[in-house]
Amino acid sequence: MAPDRARREPRTSAPRARQPSLLPGFGLTVGFTAFFLSAVVLLPLGALVLKALGMHWHAFWAVLLDPRAVASYRLTFGASLCAATINAFFGFIVAWSLVRYEFPGRRLIDALIDLPFALPTAVSGIALTAVLAENGWIGGWLAHYGIKVAYTPLGVVVALTLIGMPFMVRTVQPALGEVERDLEDAAETLGASRFQILRRIILPSVLPAVLTGFTLAFARAIGEYGSVIFISGNLPMHTEITPLLIVVKLEQFEYASAAALGFAMLVISFVMLFAINAVQAWGRRRFVAARR
Amino acid sequence: MSIILDQLTKRYQGLPVVNDVSLSVAEGEFFVLLGPSGSGKSTLLRAIAGLTGIDHGRISLHGRDVTHVPARRREVGFVFQNYALFGHMTVADNIEFALRVRRVRGAARRERRQELLRMVALEGMDDRLPSQLSGGQQQRVAVARALAHRPKVLLLDEPFGALDARIREELRTTIRKVQQELGITTILVTHDQEEAFALADRIGVMNQGRLLDSGRPDELYARPASRFVATFLGAANLLLARRTADGIDFGHVLVERRRTPRDPEVVTVVRPQDIELAPSRERLTSRFVGQGTVESVVYTGAFERLRVRPLEGSSLARISTGGNGGAGSLLEVVRTENEQSSFPLALDQAVVVGVRRAHVLPTPLTSFTLYVADAGAADALRAHPLLEDLVNRMKTRLTAMTDAEADAAAAAGGVVARGVAVIAAGADAPARIARLLDRGATEVLVLPAFRQVPQRVLIHWTDEAARRATLAVAASVLRHVPAEALCINILPAGTPEKQRDQSMFSLLDARSEGQAVHRLDVRTELRFGETATELARELAAPGSQMLILGVSDPGEVERRFGGLLGAALAHPAIVACPPSKIVPRTGHGA
Numbered sequence: 001m002a003p004d005r006a007r008r009e010p011r012t013s014a015p016r017a018r019q020p021s022l023l024p025g026f027g028l029t030v031g032f033t034a035f036f037l038s039a040v041v042l043l044p045l046g047a048l049v050l051k052a053l054g055m056h057w058h059a060f061w062a063v064l065l066d067p068r069a070v071a072s073y074r075l076t077f078g079a080s081l082c083a084a085t086i087n088a089f090f091g092f093i094v095a096w097s098l099v100r101y102e103f104p105g106r107r108l109i110d111a112l113i114d115l116p117f118a119l120p121t122a123v124s125g126i127a128l129t130a131v132l133a134e135n136g137w138i139g140g141w142l143a144h145y146g147i148k149v150a151y152t153p154l155g156v157v158v159a160l161t162l163i164g165m166p167f168m169v170r171t172v173q174p175a176l177g178e179v180e181r182d183l184e185d186a187a188e189t190l191g192a193s194r195f196q197i198l199r200r201i202i203l204p205s206v207l208p209a210v211l212t213g214f215t216l217a218f219a220r221a222i223g224e225y226g227s228v229i230f231i232s233g234n235l236p237m238h239t240e241i242t243p244l245l246i247v248v249k250l251e252q253f254e255y256a257s258a259a260a261l262g263f264a265m266l267v268i269s270f271v272m273l274f275a276i277n278a279v280q281a282w283g284r285r286r287f288v289a290a291r292r
Numbered sequence: 293m294s295i296i297l298d299q300l301t302k303r304y305q306g307l308p309v310v311n312d313v314s315l316s317v318a319e320g321e322f323f324v325l326l327g328p329s330g331s332g333k334s335t336l337l338r339a340i341a342g343l344t345g346i347d348h349g350r351i352s353l354h355g356r357d358v359t360h361v362p363a364r365r366r367e368v369g370f371v372f373q374n375y376a377l378f379g380h381m382t383v384a385d386n387i388e389f390a391l392r393v394r395r396v397r398g399a400a401r402r403e404r405r406q407e408l409l410r411m412v413a414l415e416g417m418d419d420r421l422p423s424q425l426s427g428g429q430q431q432r433v434a435v436a437r438a439l440a441h442r443p444k445v446l447l448l449d450e451p452f453g454a455l456d457a458r459i460r461e462e463l464r465t466t467i468r469k470v471q472q473e474l475g476i477t478t479i480l481v482t483h484d485q486e487e488a489f490a491l492a493d494r495i496g497v498m499n500q501g502r503l504l505d506s507g508r509p510d511e512l513y514a515r516p517a518s519r520f521v522a523t524f525l526g527a528a529n530l531l532l533a534r535r536t537a538d539g540i541d542f543g544h545v546l547v548e549r550r551r552t553p554r555d556p557e558v559v560t561v562v563r564p565q566d567i568e569l570a571p572s573r574e575r576l577t578s579r580f581v582g583q584g585t586v587e588s589v590v591y592t593g594a595f596e597r598l599r600v601r602p603l604e605g606s607s608l609a610r611i612s613t614g615g616n617g618g619a620g621s622l623l624e625v626v627r628t629e630n631e632q633s634s635f636p637l638a639l640d641q642a643v644v645v646g647v648r649r650a651h652v653l654p655t656p657l658t659s660f661t662l663y664v665a666d667a668g669a670a671d672a673l674r675a676h677p678l679l680e681d682l683v684n685r686m687k688t689r690l691t692a693m694t695d696a697e698a699d700a701a702a703a704a705g706g707v708v709a710r711g712v713a714v715i716a717a718g719a720d721a722p723a724r725i726a727r728l729l730d731r732g733a734t735e736v737l738v739l740p741a742f743r744q745v746p747q748r749v750l751i752h753w754t755d756e757a758a759r760r761a762t763l764a765v766a767a768s769v770l771r772h773v774p775a776e777a778l779c780i781n782i783l784p785a786g787t788p789e790k791q792r793d794q795s796m797f798s799l800l801d802a803r804s805e806g807q808a809v810h811r812l813d814v815r816t817e818l819r820f821g822e823t824a825t826e827l828a829r830e831l832a833a834p835g836s837q838m839l840i841l842g843v844s845d846p847g848e849v850e851r852r853f854g855g856l857l858g859a860a861l862a863h864p865a866i867v868a869c870p871p872s873k874i875v876p877r878t879g880h881g882a
Contacts, residue, residue, distance in 0.1 A: 182376035185343045186434075188363045189370040190390035191441060200389075204380045 045266065051259035063260045072242040075153055077268060079241070080221035083160035084168075087217045088210055091168025098169070099176040113169050116162055121226030128159055129230045151233030156241065159227040164217030171216060175209030176202075211280045215273060222269055293355075294319045294477035295340065295445060299813050300349035301776070302335055306835075307747065308776055310336050310346070311501035312813035317494075320475040322468070323506075324488040326524070327498035333481045336498070337447050340479065342366045354444050366445075369438030369476075373450040375430045377422040383409075383433050384418040390441035408436040411470055428459035435467060439474070446471065448480040452487065464490055485525055489513075497521045500774040505811055515651060517811070518771050519686055522561040522653065527624050529562045530687055531581075531650070532659055532711075540650055542581045556734065556871065557658040557711050559688070560650040564626035568646040569600070571635060578646035586641045587622055596632050598625040600645060656735060656761065656868075657682070657768040659711030662692040663728065670694075673716055676739045678746065678773070678838070678864050685772040702731055712737050712866075719859040722850045729846035729869045735765055738857060738865045746838035746864060750830055751779045751814065753842030754823065754852070759802060761870035762842025767810030769840065769866065777814040779803070780830065782823045792818070824856045831863050839865040 052060065063069065097103075098110055116124060132139040132149040139150055149155045179202055187197045203210075225243040232239040242265055249258035295317040302310040310332045317323045325333040338344040340351060342363030350359045358366050377386050385392075387408055391401045409415050412432040422430055431451055438446060451467070452460040468491055471478050482488055488495050489509050496506035497520065505512060505521045516522035519530055534541040535558045542560075570576040584600040591597075600623040623645065637643065660683060664670045670692040673679065683690045691710070693701075713733040715724050717740035725736045749770060753762040770777050781799050783792060799816040806812040819826045831837050841857075843849060846869055849857065857865060 180374075180376065182372045182374060183378060185338075185341075185363075186370065186372060186376040186437075187378075187389065187393075188343065189341050189366075189368055190393065190437065191364045192389070192393045193364060196393050200393075201378060 048259055048262050048266065051256060052263035055256045055260060059256075060260050063257045064264050068236050068240070069242070069245060069261060069264075071237045072240050072245045073264070073268065075156060075239065076222060076242040076265075077272070079153060079156040079160055080218050080224075082157045083164050083221045084214050084218035086157070086161050087164045087168040088214045091165055091213060091217070092172055092206075092210060094165075095169045095172040095176055099173055113166050115166075117166050121163060121224065122230070124162055125159060125227035125230035128155070128162065128227065132158065132231065150231050151235070151239060153232075153239060155231040155233075156228050156239060159231050160221040160224055163224050163227055164221050167216035167220055168210075168213035171213035172206060172209050175206040179205050208280060208283050211276065211283065215276045215280070218276070219269065219273060222265070293317070294321070294353070295323075295479065296350075296352040297336075297340070298350040298352075299815075300336065300339060300346055300351065302332075302339055302344060302346050308501050308774060310339065311774065311776060312815070313349075313498075313501075313503045314807065314813050315496060315503060315506065317477055317479060319477055321477055322471055322491055322493045323477075323479045324492035324495050325479060325481045325498055326483070326485060326488045326495050328483055328524070331498040332501040333498045334449055337449050337479060337481050340445075341368050341370045341447050343370070367441070367443050368445045368447055369441070369443035371431070371434050371438050371446070371448040371451045373453045375422070375427075375434045375454075377430055377434055377437070379422055381421075382418065383414070383420050383422070383425070386422065386433055387437045387440055389437060394441065404440060405436075408439060411439075411473070412436045412466060426459075427455050428463055431455065431463060432466065435470065439470070439476075444477065446476050446478040448478065450481055450483070452482070452484075460487075467491070488525075495525075497524060499524070499771070502771065502774075503811065504771055516561060517654060518768075519559060519561075519653060519655065519688075520771060522651075523687065527564050527626075529564065529567070529623055531560045531562055531647075532689060533558055533560050533650070533652075535652065540652060542579070542647065542650075559653045559655055559658050561653060562647050562650050564597070564624040565628075566647060566649045567600075567623060567625045568648055569598070569625060569627070569631075569635065569637065569643045570646065571643065573644050575635075576644055576646040578648040581645050581647050583642065583644050584623065586637050586639055586643060589637060589639060594629065596627045596637075598627065598637065599623065600625055600643060602645075603642075654764070655768045656764045657686065657688075657712050659689040659691070660714050660737070661710050661712070662690070662714045663695065663698055663724070664692060664716070665695055667692070667694070669716065673714060673739055676864075677743055679714060679737070679739060681745060682769070682772055698731075711735075714739065717741070717857075717859070717861045717865075721859075721861065722854045722857045725857065725867050726846045726849045729849070729867070732871075734761070734869055734871050736867045738861060738867070740861050740863060742862050744836040746773060746775045747835045748833075749773070749775045749777045749838045749840060750827070751777060751840045751842075752782065752823075752827060754848060755844055756798065757844040758842035758868065758870055759798075760805070762840060762868050763802060763806050763810060763812070765842075765866055765868040766814070766840045767806065767812040769838070770812055773838075775838065777812070778830075779806075779814045779816045780819055780826070781816070782819045782821060782826045784822070785820045787820065824853050827853075828856055828860075837863045839863060840868065841865060842868045842870075844870060 055063070094113070098106060098113075129150055130136050132142075132155060134140060134143045134148070134150070136150070139148075142149060147154075149158060183201050183205075184197050187201050192200065223243065225241075225247070228241050229244055232241065232244075234240050234244055242261060246258045246261050246265075249255075249261065293316045295315070297313055297315045300310055300313045301308055313332075313336060325336065327333045335344055339346050340353075342358065342361065346359070350357060352358065353366060353368070378389065381389070384405055387405045388401045391404060396404075405418070406415075409417065412435055414429060414432050414436070417425070417429070417433075422433065425433065435451070448467070452463055455463065464487065467480075480487075480491060492509055494506060495509050495512055497504045497512070499520050505517050509525075512521060513525050516525065516528075522528045522530065531542065535556055540558070540560060568576060568578045573580050583603040585603070587599040587601045589596060589598050602621075602623065660679065662670045662673050664673060674690065674692075679690070688711075712735045713728045714737045715721060715728070717738050721738050725738065728736050749766065751762060751766045753759050766777060779799060779802055781795050783795055787795075796818055799818065803814060803816055806814050819830075827839065827841075831839060841853065843853075849867060853867075857867070
């Protein structure tokens, strides 16, 4: 009976052409959104696709499947996934300690989280290289144990982790803040241990936010350029990331090849982001609607 | 005993939110903790569940000391005001949660779930998510979830707070039914006295962190022990009167008889339905108390609620002031249909007022009278935060008398001391205290210029004759001031062992007396040295304090405590002196 009525209600009000909306300016804002999106995002991307598709089919594939290019995809997406995963884990812990505990210097740390947002990425790259190179503080110490960070794929992961951290922390922080303490108290009186509370109550509640943070950190890492070129050493086949390869192509005036590589990145990124969004949407549906 | 709390204290930023609460709840009993918001009742409940740590005291559940046991191993069921259901789980998963974390097998879980859903009348709702249920249904799920692991104690924190009146009543019935069916010991926290009456086997009334009183609902209603309980449990008029040899004197009844200053002032509780209104004194069937005019009439079907303003000059002006937005000086009256038809009333109509039944409160602090040099000094004293708090919270009267007036009254043999005498601290304070005690005051409050509400109350009496009176005063103060209490007994240095034991016993006696008579929990300590010196040392401790000093001879005040209570007094002090020991010197006594 109740769902029936709910379905009927919008139908009766539908014929009224201009229903006064609670928020005025719907047409204006949507028009602006469409224009803005087109001018800033879709047009340049369209130009990129056109440029890439202007190439001959064989030449296009040759550029895309060039071993050096494939190696760069692997490094870019592999390192980005690694960095986003590391961020998902440690970013959660950082957000947790910032939300849950009151300690001296908490506000300072909270402010420091945003630093990678503001710092020119090249600066963080130089800083990381200085510290992690074999003559740097940490790099020298790690070299004792035979671990090389700078100029290896590991260095790339480190740089991308640094860049993605604030995205993770800033998305998880508010979600964690919203987990009601009463839920944890309830679980505790029902006999759950701290770990069970974390696994069964807190994590399911903040999972959508963690996924969003993961997506953001991942997307940011794929596009990252400035911080990586210093620490990676840019060895072709080994520590060269795709954005750098594109710059190399541009410097050699191979605009079409650069566009083709850009197109490839676009497609892969889109597919991956779409997949993550699908997971997220599934999680949300499960959260809101009835199961089974 | 199923739940035993022993001297539970929980401080928040140095202030006690739960203050020395001791309580025992019997097996299968439904106990309701009733109090206004901020009274510490929820904190107390959370402490029992182990969700809040405590600073002092012990908690035992079914003979097992759980003071240091974490919440998850206390085997209690807890129901929250906002349901606290797990939003990402179905009703079934919510209810089975406690069993799942205990690794109970699937079939057994399902069986228990069905049983619980039947109990709270939610069969077939297994697969819903909490967001698809109404508030009342959600709270039923929360109750079922809290009972899943067969806890021995059920704790409910304002479970009906977020529900509308009809659902509230329905759920109330369900919870009472479930509780009786399972025979589970239950504590429910609420601020709604109607709810408390409807559910409770026993009610405990909390205010400012203290458990003021507990007992069967009808007992608490008929014979409240304090002003707060009287006014919080149902409507009540607090009237000041005098206790005479012939009974309670509201001022007019025994007007021909010469009253003496020794007739102590008392606070009486008169329920609105115990007040009779009549057109003239002759038509009154109960005791005549005074005259007034009808200020407002509200007809509520079976009853009629009236407010009557006492006539100026009538003894009814002695109704306690303060309280509900100035309405406190109006008499609340409830009349039945019979009374309405036999004497219809309109606004502004003059009536005579009679009292059918009055309950006398045992509190010694009835009203306050300032004794000052002039009116300016009275205003300064009136604004002292401690006095303001006491007067407002006691909903009582505060009057002033200049020294000249007091002297004239004393010379004429009239009433000098009414209620608590209040004076300003200073070098002449000890002498003034002694004079006031001589003139019939039983308590003198000395207020220093230092304006702070005390966090700790020191209690000391010089000899056993003053103990009862001192404890009564302390209990009355502590019901209205959120402070911690410490009883100290001071022996001369080098007291022989045997006498020390005796002193310790007397302190323990005092503790039991405080608990039994006043429901007041105090901590006790034994000190050695010179009494006034030791008291001064205690008062010098950091934090704001207050001294309650019991003496049995007014002469002692100047002789022994002249230094302590003189110009150097930095904290408020009450000197209490039981009336029986006063030897009238002015010659106009009883």
